[in-house]
Amino acid sequence: MKKIVLIRHGQSLWNLENKFTGWTDVDLSDNGLEEARKAGKILAQNGYCFDLAYTSVLKRSIRTLWLVLHEMDLMWIPVFKCWKLNERHYGALQGLNKQETIEKYGEEQVHLWRRSVDVRPPALTPDDERYEADDPKYKSLKKGEFPLTENLSDTEKRVVSYWHEKIAPAILQGQKVIISAHGNTLRALIKYLDQIPGDGIASLNIPTGTPLVYELNDNLVPIRHYYLGIEGPIPQENIPRHIIHSPK
Ligand SMILES: O=C(O)[C@@H](CO)OP(=O)(O)O
Numbered sequence: 503m504k505k506i507v508l509i510r511h512g513q514s515l516w517n518l519e520n521k522f523t524g525w526t527d528v529d530l531s532d533n534g535l536e537e538a539r540k541a542g543k544i545l546a547q548n549g550y551c552f553d554l555a556y557t558s559v560l561k562r563s564i565r566t567l568w569l570v571l572h573e574m575d576l577m578w579i580p581v582f583k584c585w586k587l588n589e590r591h592y593g594a595l596q597g598l599n600k601q602e603t604i605e606k607y608g609e610e611q612v613h614l615w616r617r618s619v620d621v622r623p624p625a626l627t628p629d630d631e632r633y634e635a636d637d638p639k640y641k642s643l644k645k646g647e648f649p650l651t652e653n654l655s656d657t658e659k660r661v662v663s664y665w666h667e668k669i670a671p672a673i674l675q676g677q678k679v680i681i682s683a684h685g686n687t688l689r690a691l692i693k694y695l696d697q698i699p700g701d702g703i704a705s706l707n708i709p710t711g712t713p714l715v716y717e718l719n720d721n722l723v724p725i726r727h728y729y730l731g732i733e734g735p736i737p738q739e740n741i742p743r744h745i746i747h748s749p750k
Pocket residue numbers: 517521522523524525589590592616685686
């Protein structure tokens with residue numbers, strides 16, 4: 503049996519301000535910093551240890567990982583950063599307030615943009631200042647690879663390709679792995695691992711800064727999964743489809 507830990511970054515400044523974030527590189531809020539430290543403590547208290555870590559190139563997930571590894575005294579382990587683990591690109595919605603967007607376009611449209619698998623938010627244009635293809639952190643992207651907008655399926659393709667290229671081979675070699683990423687990146691990975699069809703993933707919301715353990719069989723098929731450190735009943739919207747129970 504293999505065990506991996508997924509963690510969505512702690513609360514970011516734009517989570518706090520209720521803004522669409524996507525690839526905008528905002529940092530953690532004070533609460534998010536605290537969530538990340540708490541996650542590291544909980545992992546250490548539960549006897550977790552990692553050989554390798556994976557994260558995006560966005561500072562909210564990198565800093566979350568740093569704080570987790572700091573609390574676990576594991577800052578020395580190799581950390582691999584890749585844009586393929588970035589949050590879903592939110593196109594022209596990036597920077598807009600979610601509530602104001604609902605007031606302008608209606609609840610139903612905004613829900614489709616946020617949670618549908620195949621609807622893409624309005625695209626950025628390459629002359630938009632939010633189009634950051636020239637940022638050095640994206641110099642490894644091939645021409646045309648930098649997204650102007652993405653739906654969850656687009657995100658799933660890049661996340662799953664990285665899973666097969668890098669993460670799965672490491673797990674199969676026996677490495678203990680933590681992945682620090684983003685709400686929609688982790689939803690996409692869970693959709694793939696748990697083979698959740700179509701819009702079955704629409705209602706899943708991953709809580710910030712909360713370790714989610716996946717136990718996998720030798721073929722990397724999920725056996726069960728559970729959160730660490732949630733006190734009281736787990737809200738239904740936080741529970742991936744196959745969840746069985748939380749550890750004692
Ligand atoms: O703004 C974003 O990038 C994401 C995650 O915070 O938001 P949502 O939950 O709407 O997908």
